[in-house]
Amino acid sequence: MTNVETEQITSKNNFRATMDTILDNIHEHGYAVIEDAFPEGVIEALLVDCLENQPDFKAAGIGRHQDSQLNKQIRKDKTLWLTGSSPAQTDFMALTDEIRLEVNRNFYLGLFDYECHYAKYEVGDFYQKHLDAFKGKSNRVFTTVCYLNTPDAGGELLVYAQDSDDVIARVSPKAGTLVVFESERFPHEVLAAESERYSIAGWFRTNNSIAGTIDPTS
Numbered sequence: 001m002t003n004v005e006t007e008q009i010t011s012k013n014n015f016r017a018t019m020d021t022i023l024d025n026i027h028e029h030g031y032a033v034i035e036d037a038f039p040e041g042v043i044e045a046l047l048v049d050c051l052e053n054q055p056d057f058k059a060a061g062i063g064r065h066q067d068s069q070l071n072k073q074i075r076k077d078k079t080l081w082l083t084g085s086s087p088a089q090t091d092f093m094a095l096t097d098e099i100r101l102e103v104n105r106n107f108y109l110g111l112f113d114y115e116c117h118y119a120k121y122e123v124g125d126f127y128q129k130h131l132d133a134f135k136g137k138s139n140r141v142f143t144t145v146c147y148l149n150t151p152d153a154g155g156e157l158l159v160y161a162q163d164s165d166d167v168i169a170r171v172s173p174k175a176g177t178l179v180v181f182e183s184e185r186f187p188h189e190v191l192a193a194e195s196e197r198y199s200i201a202g203w204f205r206t207n208n209s210i211a212g213t214i215d216p217t218s
Helices: 003-028 042-052 087-107
Strands: 031-034 078-081 113-121 127-130 140-147 157-160 167-171 178-182 188-190 197-205
Touching (some): 031 167, 042 087
Antiparallel strands (some): 031 178, 078 113, 140 178, 157 167
């Protein structure tokens, strides 16, 4: 067996361990924090892709699509949606689709797709405590955060207990770490960054369809 083949098997085994950790922790706690979650090279390629697309980033809004509004008192990050327009994006979205299928097989949730965007936090940028989904009013089921770099300080993710100000997870940004949690259940916030922080925020979603028309962007 060649070194390349050995590395490929190791990467597959590591990602299998990532999926097992997600399943176990979601079942027990509703959230998971996994370091070195993706195969070697994936995060590095995503960071390069993210940095190459800096001119296309836009200030992030509050709300969805036509209802989106800018409010720098609530959030100050900049975002760029992933479309699969580069090999790095395609590889990442293929891996997240593996997670989606595995979660569906184990929990019968009917997750339909995964949407995600790059997020850039410059020094002083933050995102106040919020929920990504409100019960019965969103098709977002699980939120994910994947870190692309390791800032010197700041930019921690705080995950709160449901209907409480108790912090149940405080995650320092570290390249390769993946966080997954139930979108309707856990409020969360991003503390002010003290150096540039790059990540991918994403959501596994069910399909809100009307009269048989697929609505993957609602």
